Amino acid sequence: MKQLLTILFTWVGVATAFANPLDSLAIKPIEKLQSAIVVDTIPTADAKLSIVLFNDNSWRYIRNEEIKADSTAFTRYWSTEKISPYRDSVALSQIPSAIAIELVDSLRSYHYPIKGRITSRYGLRRRVNHNGIDIALKVGDTICSTFDGVVRFSKATDTGYGTLVVVRHDNGIETYHGHLSKRLVEAGDRVVAGQPIALGGSSGRSTGPHLHFECRYMGQSFDPERLIDFSTGNLRRDHLLMKRSYFSIYSKYEQDWNGEKVLADADKKENELSAERRYYKVRSGDYLGRIAARNHTTVAAICRLNGIKPNTVLQIGRVLRVK
Numbered sequence: 211m212k213q214l215l216t217i218l219f220t221w222v223g224v225a226t227a228f229a230n231p232l233d234s235l236a237i238k239p240i241e242k243l244q245s246a247i248v249v250d251t252i253p254t255a256d257a258k259l260s261i262v263l264f265n266d267n268s269w270r271y272i273r274n275e276e277i278k279a280d281s282t283a284f285t286r287y288w289s290t291e292k293i294s295p296y297r298d299s300v301a302l303s304q305i306p307s308a309i310a311i312e313l314v315d316s317l318r319s320y321h322y323p324i325k326g327r328i329t330s331r332y333g334l335r336r337r338v339n340h341n342g343i344d345i346a347l348k349v350g351d352t353i354c355s356t357f358d359g360v361v362r363f364s365k366a367t368d369t370g371y372g373t374l375v376v377v378r379h380d381n382g383i384e385t386y387h388g389h390l391s392k393r394l395v396e397a398g399d400r401v402v403a404g405q406p407i408a409l410g411g412s413s414g415r416s417t418g419p420h421l422h423f424e425c426r427y428m429g430q431s432f433d434p435e436r437l438i439d440f441s442t443g444n445l446r447r448d449h450l451l452m453k454r455s456y457f458s459i460y461s462k463y464e465q466d467w468n469g470e471k472v473l474a475d476a477d478k479k480e481n482e483l484s485a486e487r488r489y490y491k492v493r494s495g496d497y498l499g500r501i502a503a504r505n506h507t508t509v510a511a512i513c514r515l516n517g518i519k520p521n522t523v524l525q526i527g528r529v530l531r532v533k
């Protein structure tokens with residue numbers, strides 16, 4: 211209890227001292243604070259901020275004045291050659307169960323990537339993960355950087371993405387822009403919110419001109435509609451309390467309005483899937499022994515899971531269950 215009170219008093223002190231620079235954050239009145247009990251403090255993607263959770267399910271930011279900004283955001287897991295540099299490096303279980311992300315700072319730097327009709331949502335599409343959303347456009351339409359950041363990847367790829375630009379933003383979120391017709395930025399370029407980064411197109415695995423837009427955090431995708439209302443182009447909120455359960459292909463923005471049951475089921479499903487099933491897409495030059503070694507399993511186990519024989523010819527792009 212003594213510790214709890216210390217946290218509360220620290221919070222009140224810090225919140226009062228920093229009320230002005232954080233005017234976009236609703237500061238809870240002190241008299242109300244007495245009825246809510248601090249249940250946890252959580253680090254955020256921004257090293258300057260922590261979050262305090264109260265027992266009435268409300269939460270507030272506190273500013274850590276001592277901690278310097280994380281200077282490794284643009285060096286750690288950084289690759290201008292790999293589409294997903296976090297893969298094999300960061301497991302979902304390593305990501306905190308909840309993390310607070312300051313989407314926009316006091317300068318409120320935000321711009322929609324493109325405004326338009328969503329033609330395909332985040333989630334399973336014909337049993338294949340659709341890790342982003344598709345937005346209709348005309349070839350040559352301008353696509354903008356959503357937040358400030360640094361271009362991490364900018365290339366014409368021979369993957370489904372086609373020509374792809376990935377921006378790592380100051381808030382830790384990466385945005386992926388696929389099927390482009392023209393790139394306007396190179397890897398390493400510093401970009402600001404609203405800066406044109408590419409022109410839309412239909413390159414890669416695409417049936418018609420559209421933007422494939424993904425949001426990822428530590429390499430894990432989540433529903434971009436959690437951030438942006440694409441019909442108006444508006445950011446839905448200044449701050450996102452990211453839950454680990456959001457990184458499930460079954461976890462969609464719209465579900466949050468359907469009650470806790472759905473979320474709990476999605477969590478359960480996610481846990482089962484991540485605990486048991488793993489899939490692998492066959493690449494050029496792969497053979498079963500290599501796939502087995504790469505996924506820490508055996509050829510026999512892969513054959514059993516997929517109903518194939520050790521000498522079955524593997525088509526490139528075929529998805530094999532490996533666990």
Ligand SMILES: [Zn+2]
Binds near residue numbers: 330344421422
């Ligand atoms: Zn898509």
